[in-house]
Amino acid sequence: xxDQLLTTALPEDQLQILRHALGVGEYGWERSYRNxxxxxxxxxxxxxxxxxxxxxxxxxxxxxxxxxxxxLFNVTPAGRAAVQEHTPPPPKLTRSQQRYQQFLRYDGGVTxxxxxxxxx
Numbered sequence: 410x411x412d413q414l415l416t417t418a419l420p421e422d423q424l425q426i427l428r429h430a431l432g433v434g435e436y437g438w439e440r441s442y443r444n445x446x447x448x449x450x451x452x453x454x455x456x457x458x459x460x461x462x463x464x465x466x467x468x469x470x471x472x473x474x475x476x477x478x479x480x481l482f483n484v485t486p487a488g489r490a491a492v493q494e495h496t497p498p499p500p501k502l503t504r505s506q507q508r509y510q511q512f513l514r515y516d517g518g519v520t521x522x523x524x525x526x527x528x529x
Contacts (some may be wrong), residue, residue: 419495423457427492430484437496441489447472449479458482464488466491 419427424437424479428444433439455482458462466488469514472482484492502510512524 419491420457422443422453423466424492424495426454426457426461427484427488430467430482431489431492433496434493437492438499438501444483446482446484447476447479448482450475455480461488 424444428434428437431441432443433441446454446458446467448458451515458467458469462469462482464487465485467482467484470483472478472480508525509521512521515524517524
């Protein structure tokens with residue numbers, strides 16, 4: 410059944426909600442660090458979340474004190490697969506861009522210029 414769900418188009422608004430809920434960034438290229446989306450009835454986001462629940466991409470949980478009474482939505486495995494299916498490959502980085510990405514992962518407490526000069 411989930412294969413059938415994935416072959417249909419996913420509206421951009423719903424895709425953005427799934428990406429936001431997972432914390433994977435605007436284009437879906439970042440590592441997921443969460444799995445929740447909080448919104449209350451009456452808003453456009455809530456309507457999109459309910460549509461995602463109907464498609465099996467999210468599950469809905471009743472609001473509580475922590476969510477301020479708003480509903481809590483979690484992405485299902487089918488929702489994760491839909492995000493992956495609708496995520497284009499990341500752009501090819503130049504050598505300079507790759508070097509800068511390495512610097513961002515490096516935790517040496519040096520400036521980028523120092524890093525380039527070999528402060529490893």
